[in-house]
Amino acid sequence: MEPLFLKKRTDKFFKQSPLIHCVTNEITCESMANALLYVNSKPIMADDPREFDELFQQTNSLLLNLGHLSPEREKQLIISSEYAKRFKTPTVIDVVGVSASSLRKKLALALMTNEPQVVKGNTSEMKKLVDLESHGRGVDGHASDQNQASLEKLSEKLKEYTSKYPETCFLATGETDVIVTKEATYFLKNGVPELDKITGTGDMVGALIASLLGQGETVETSLVIAVSYFNLCGEKAAQQVSQPIPMSDFRNQLMNQLSTLLEEGKWWKDIKGEIK
Ligand SMILES: Nc1ncnc2c1ncn2[C@@H]1O[C@H](COP(=O)(O)OP(=O)(O)OP(=O)(O)O)[C@@H](O)[C@H]1O
Numbered sequence: 001m002e003p004l005f006l007k008k009r010t011d012k013f014f015k016q017s018p019l020i021h022c023v024t025n026e027i028t029c030e031s032m033a034n035a036l037l038y039v040n041s042k043p044i045m046a047d048d049p050r051e052f053d054e055l056f057q058q059t060n061s062l063l064l065n066l067g068h069l070s071p072e073r074e075k076q077l078i079i080s081s082e083y084a085k086r087f088k089t090p091t092v093i094d095v096v097g098v099s100a101s102s103l104r105k106k107l108a109l110a111l112m113t114n115e116p117q118v119v120k121g122n123t124s125e126m127k128k129l130v131d132l133e134s135h136g137r138g139v140d141g142h143a144s145d146q147n148q149a150s151l152e153k154l155s156e157k158l159k160e161y162t163s164k165y166p167e168t169c170f171l172a173t174g175e176t177d178v179i180v181t182k183e184a185t186y187f188l189k190n191g192v193p194e195l196d197k198i199t200g201t202g203d204m205v206g207a208l209i210a211s212l213l214g215q216g217e218t219v220e221t222s223l224v225i226a227v228s229y230f231n232l233c234g235e236k237a238a239q240q241v242s243q244p245i246p247m248s249d250f251r252n253q254l255m256n257q258l259s260t261l262l263e264e265g266k267w268w269k270d271i272k273g274e275i276k
């Protein structure tokens with residue numbers, strides 16, 4: 001698959017150095033910061049609202065991740081999303097764990113009123129978010145939310161949400177990744193199953209989307225390129241390790257690939273999927 005916007009591209013993805021403000025969870029914070037550094041971005045993990053006035057004058061995009069909630073974190077997420085709206089800072093919301101608790105779902109819907117560019121989660125989280133039946137467990141997606149019929153239903157519902165939330169595009173991740181914008185729906189097919197066995201892979205994808213938005217890419221390009229880049233890194237990493245795949249080795253290779261694949265010419269020619 002070669003989306004139209006790729007035909008016009010040279011090799012500019014991840015070549016700039018945007019400053020990405022992350023309000024995120026403590027579990028995968030370090031992986032996220034390193035993933036951003038590996039693709040030439042500058043992360044700043046900052047959740048104290050007393051800093052926001054200064055920070056929003058410097059940052060290029062905002063990543064909000066619901067992974068580890070507390071009353072204080074809830075306030076930080078709400079206040080930072082209000083700042084983002086005021087400063088017109090491109091924003092990604094990662095609705096981690098929305099399938100597990102109604103508190104998270106309510107917060108995600110509240111944050112969506114501040115017009116983020118992207119709302120993402122695994123397929124089970126995104127189904128829960130839009131009131132479809134979901135089989136998610138904790139922060140993980142479930143395979144039974146990933147069959148073709150289920151993905152079609154989800155993509156149709158997300159299309160309705162692009163009318164309800166006209167500033168927002170949606171991403172549901174899993175074996176197949178579904179991207180829904182007002183104009184198009186993508187079903188992307190790269191990646192390997194091991195990516196679901198490392199914590200924070202979805203969180204890193206959210207950060208890569210914020211990185212591309214922060215360097216001025218369109219929302220559609222940011223979504224397709226971030227997901228595909230990450231998943232192609234996963235495919236390459238799987239080729240570098242022994243069988244059966246030792247997960248810690250795989251994780252190292254994945255992080256290595258994040259820092260090197262972008263130097264390869266036309267890496268995006270291996271993107272698999274379809275546009276509807
Ligand atoms: N079975 C799979 N086959 C191929 N790619 C996969 C598979 N599972 C996940 N991925 C890829 O891994 C990345 C993370 O997706 P996933 O749905 O696991 O996110 P997540 O559950 O939000 O992750 P986390 O909560 O651990 O951060 C995506 O780029 C996705 O395409």
Ligand SMILES: Cc1ncsc1CCO
Pocket residue numbers: 025027028067068096097139199200203
């Ligand atoms: C395991 C886990 N629990 C809350 S956040 C998180 C990391 C995946 O986002």
Ligand SMILES: [Mg+2]
Pocket residue numbers: 122139140141195196197202
């Ligand atoms: Mg997962």
